[in-house]
Amino acid sequence: MNRYPIWKYAILVVALLIGVLYTLPNFFGEAPAVQVSSAKATVKVDAAVLQRVEEALRAAGLSPDYVSLEGNSVRARFDTPDNQLKAKDAIQKALIPDPADPAYIVALNLVSRSPTWLSALHAQPMYLGLDLRGGVHFMLQVDMQAALTKKAESYAGDIRTALRDKNIRHGGISRDGQAVEIRVRDEATRTATSNLIADQFTDLQVVVTPDGAEFKLRASIKPEATRRVQEQALKQNITTLHNRINELGVAEPVIQQQGLDRIVVQLPGVQDTAKAKDILGRTATLEVRLVDESTEARAAERGQGAVPFGSERYLERNGQPVIVKKQVILTGENLTDAQPGFDGQTQEPTVNLTLDAKGARIFKDVTRENINKRMAIILFEKGKGEVVTAPVIRSEIGGGRVQISGRMTTMEANDTALLLRAGSLAAPMEIIEEFTIGPSLGADNIARGINSVVWGMLAIAAFMCVYYMLFGVFSSIALGVNVLMLVAVLSMLQATLTLPGIAAMALALGVAIDSNVLINERIREELREGVSPQMAIHAGYERAWATILDSNVTTLIAGLALLAFGSGPVRGFAVVHCIGILTSMFSAVFFSRGLVNFWYGGKKKLKSLSIGQIWKPGADGTTAVKPE
Amino acid sequence: MEFFRIKKDIPFMKHALVFNVISFITFALAVFFLFSRGLHLSVEFTGGTVMEVAYSQPADLAKVRSTVSGLGYGDDVQVQNFGTARDVMIRLPVQKGVSSAQQSEQVIGALKAADPEVTLRRTEFVGPQVGEELVHGGLMALAMVVVGIVIYLAFRFEWKFGVAAIIANLHDVVIILGFFAFFQWEFSLSVLAAVLAVLGYSVNESVVIFDRIREAFRRYRKMTTTEVIDHAITSTMSRTIITHASTEAMVLSMFFFGGPSLHNFALALTIGILFGIYSSVFVAAAIAMWLGVKREDLVKAQRKEGDPNDPNAGAVV
Numbered sequence: 018m019n020r021y022p023i024w025k026y027a028i029l030v031v032a033l034l035i036g037v038l039y040t041l042p043n044f045f046g047e048a049p050a051v052q053v054s055s056a057k058a059t060v061k062v063d064a065a066v067l068q069r070v071e072e073a074l075r076a077a078g079l080s081p082d083y084v085s086l087e088g089n090s091v092r093a094r095f096d097t098p099d100n101q102l103k104a105k106d107a108i109q110k111a112l113i114p115d116p117a118d119p120a121y122i123v124a125l126n127l128v129s130r131s132p133t134w135l136s137a138l139h140a141q142p143m144y145l146g147l148d149l150r151g152g153v154h155f156m157l158q159v160d161m162q163a164a165l166t167k168k169a170e171s172y173a174g175d176i177r178t179a180l181r182d183k184n185i186r187h188g189g190i191s192r193d194g195q196a197v198e199i200r201v202r203d204e205a206t207r208t209a210t211s212n213l214i215a216d217q218f219t220d221l222q223v224v225v226t227p228d229g230a231e232f233k234l235r236a237s238i239k240p241e242a243t244r245r246v247q248e249q250a251l252k253q254n255i256t257t258l259h260n261r262i263n264e265l266g267v268a269e270p271v272i273q274q275q276g277l278d279r280i281v282v283q284l285p286g287v288q289d290t291a292k293a294k295d296i297l298g299r300t301a302t303l304e305v306r307l308v309d310e311s312t313e314a315r316a317a318e319r320g321q322g323a324v325p326f327g328s329e330r331y332l333e334r335n336g337q338p339v340i341v342k343k344q345v346i347l348t349g350e351n352l353t354d355a356q357p358g359f360d361g362q363t364q365e366p367t368v369n370l371t372l373d374a375k376g377a378r379i380f381k382d383v384t385r386e387n388i389n390k391r392m393a394i395i396l397f398e399k400g401k402g403e404v405v406t407a408p409v410i411r412s413e414i415g416g417g418r419v420q421i422s423g424r425m426t427t428m429e430a431n432d433t434a435l436l437l438r439a440g441s442l443a444a445p446m447e448i449i450e451e452f453t454i455g456p457s458l459g460a461d462n463i464a465r466g467i468n469s470v471v472w473g474m475l476a477i478a479a480f481m482c483v484y485y486m487l488f489g490v491f492s493s494i495a496l497g498v499n500v501l502m503l504v505a506v507l508s509m510l511q512a513t514l515t516l517p518g519i520a521a522m523a524l525a526l527g528v529a530i531d532s533n534v535l536i537n538e539r540i541r542e543e544l545r546e547g548v549s550p551q552m553a554i555h556a557g558y559e560r561a562w563a564t565i566l567d568s569n570v571t572t573l574i575a576g577l578a579l580l581a582f583g584s585g586p587v588r589g590f591a592v593v594h595c596i597g598i599l600t601s602m603f604s605a606v607f608f609s610r611g612l613v614n615f616w617y618g619g620k621k622k623l624k625s626l627s628i629g630q631i632w633k634p635g636a637d638g639t640t641a642v643k644p645e
Numbered sequence: 646m647e648f649f650r651i652k653k654d655i656p657f658m659k660h661a662l663v664f665n666v667i668s669f670i671t672f673a674l675a676v677f678f679l680f681s682r683g684l685h686l687s688v689e690f691t692g693g694t695v696m697e698v699a700y701s702q703p704a705d706l707a708k709v710r711s712t713v714s715g716l717g718y719g720d721d722v723q724v725q726n727f728g729t730a731r732d733v734m735i736r737l738p739v740q741k742g743v744s745s746a747q748q749s750e751q752v753i754g755a756l757k758a759a760d761p762e763v764t765l766r767r768t769e770f771v772g773p774q775v776g777e778e779l780v781h782g783g784l785m786a787l788a789m790v791v792v793g794i795v796i797y798l799a800f801r802f803e804w805k806f807g808v809a810a811i812i813a814n815l816h817d818v819v820i821i822l823g824f825f826a827f828f829q830w831e832f833s834l835s836v837l838a839a840v841l842a843v844l845g846y847s848v849n850e851s852v853v854i855f856d857r858i859r860e861a862f863r864r865y866r867k868m869t870t871t872e873v874i875d876h877a878i879t880s881t882m883s884r885t886i887i888t889h890a891s892t893e894a895m896v897l898s899m900f901f902f903g904g905p906s907l908h909n910f911a912l913a914l915t916i917g918i919l920f921g922i923y924s925s926v927f928v929a930a931a932i933a934m935w936l937g938v939k940r941e942d943l944v945k946a947q948r949k950e951g952d953p954n955d956p957n958a959g960a961v962v
Contacts, residue, residue, distance in 0.1 A: 465906075484887070524899075587838045
């Protein structure tokens, strides 16, 4: 009866093998590496970059363990930090000719030392949290009210323009909180205005209130549009943050949305919080200027002669110089949105800009006077300008909707729109949480965490072996398998391991042994009642199972509650806690039974079990409770 | 080896009243201290800045305190050793008008001026709005655990057991909080996690006993409810002690090797485990008895058991 069919052993062996395989990378430690990733949205890291890195290293006489392209970055691994630093310099020199304008980020990183065949199986070590590897963590709150106010402001301008276009005479338009208020004098105008808003501004809803003989129309943003505005604001802020963090040269930054209005930024390995904060909070500016089309300027563009007075020289992204006038027509403040799109007629990729009312008015005047001339959109960051695009003005552009088209691929249109948007934050942000963990503290935390798990486990295993003899050995092995499975699952999921996570691992083991104690005690009890050894094993496991299930489910309920409502360290705890409960059911019940069956299952005339001394109450002449 | 050689069922339930009185007094004391002293909440809940700095020599706390207070924080600054004599933890309140970044830079700058050997190990800044959410999240988690466990136990056993288990174990939670209030140990997020984990863990203890009670009701038809409960507690005694000792060994290992970050976490677990044994064994069973559990409550609701010949009945998850 205590035999597993062969397939069950097969499952055990396979599970064990997979467990070992995925746990393995955690033992190799980390090696110094140099990571090359793109610093600009328009620059792609591909096989060509890989080749250039390889060449640069060869030229510098450095032999990396390997150089490979992983996702969007090239990584080269080295044996010593010394070579790593040399390699960083060499690669930087080769890839970045102009340090003021880097196209790539060359950062120091640590990569797993595990052999490539393991990496090929996607077996990676656990992802360590900041409290274990050191770094900074920020939580930023996006001011959504400000984003909505900004949006309402731009609607106010748009409505004003639209009414003027249709020759509808209104008695004043103003922004009131996050709504637009329009005063009209008579019934006919009211209907016309309402219809116009219903037609052209589908995201707005209008409430009309009579105000003496006049009417007051209050147009507010619809709830679903509000949600969209907020989502876009958050996304734009994340994009902007991405671009800025790229400059820090962090190997693996984490920038994530959290909840509806928060962004978490984690920069592993960064210690200089001041600089990080400075960069996160900086604002880039966008300027629209006219291109200087004079003969001198044309000559200067070709590199012949000086830049004329009143103009400046900037580079386009492809490196071509453009001479633009110093006078600024519009700034990024007037640009409310930039989206990639397609021209309705030619099906060409386009970038569609939306300007606010003030911007639209200026833009209309400027375009009217400068047909067939070029304008340049320049992005300033760190006081350094770059021409994003310099299109030719074909006609007068009114209404604040600008379409840039021609000679663009879809990819370029996307990138340009991104760059234009990235110039500004959609809404202001505030740092509401910040942690810095020094690298030495991180290393200490790992050592402490591992020490507590190891010593705790040894203490439990020693006791189990003494108290339950062979069954204790089985239980201890099962406990070891539990750790193995837990680490394997965490590595597979690439869940972030934190110090509370290690604590949860220790606690999970402390709780997991409960299942084995329950089983062993049950078996002893059955033996005490005079049941045959084989029967006792069978009954012990079976009877204990219901209890084990019940108690694990209640513990799991607590774990899930923590997972659902916890944040930060509590979540890290909860993830490991829940996974630990699940793996413990596998190891303590299924696996330990497998061991017992393997050892005892085949023995037909089993006289006794090595489960420690069984003391029988009847043996020394007293009576005990017996089942009827 | 066998530690527990119990010849007869121990008549625990005879003394149920005594146990409940003891529980009630501890509980009342805990509540009293919670209200009179309050919890020493960590910066995660209150908002503010915590800095951990390390010196190469044992630090002169008085000097550190005066340096930091000199920056205009007055007496609100807490300076204490953290782990070793060389590590110092500084806790600053939230200051209007000064960002967290400036705060920590100012402080480390001033400390560096006083002693260039000092290094910054960790800073932590939490805005006040985050703290409120954490309290809210913590309470929601607690509510979910309570409701979830009562429902599960009501479904698996009977509502009386669910209520008994949750009352017994909530009283553990209050007692842990009482200890933290009395000794003014810092109550951080990880302690909160420990408290909720303890809740799940000690309910599990009650479940083991309830399981036995159900089994005994079925097997020993002539026993009274009190005898059944006594029998269940006695027969699980050995397992209870061994399991808890094992878990406690793990927790102690965290306490001694886990460093200061896990110190209070392990402390909360230790109190939770010790009181968990007591409350789930004596209090939960006693409450279930007062609520009037009967054989009929459990035996009529006999579940369909799995195939007894299936050796793998245990491995279905």
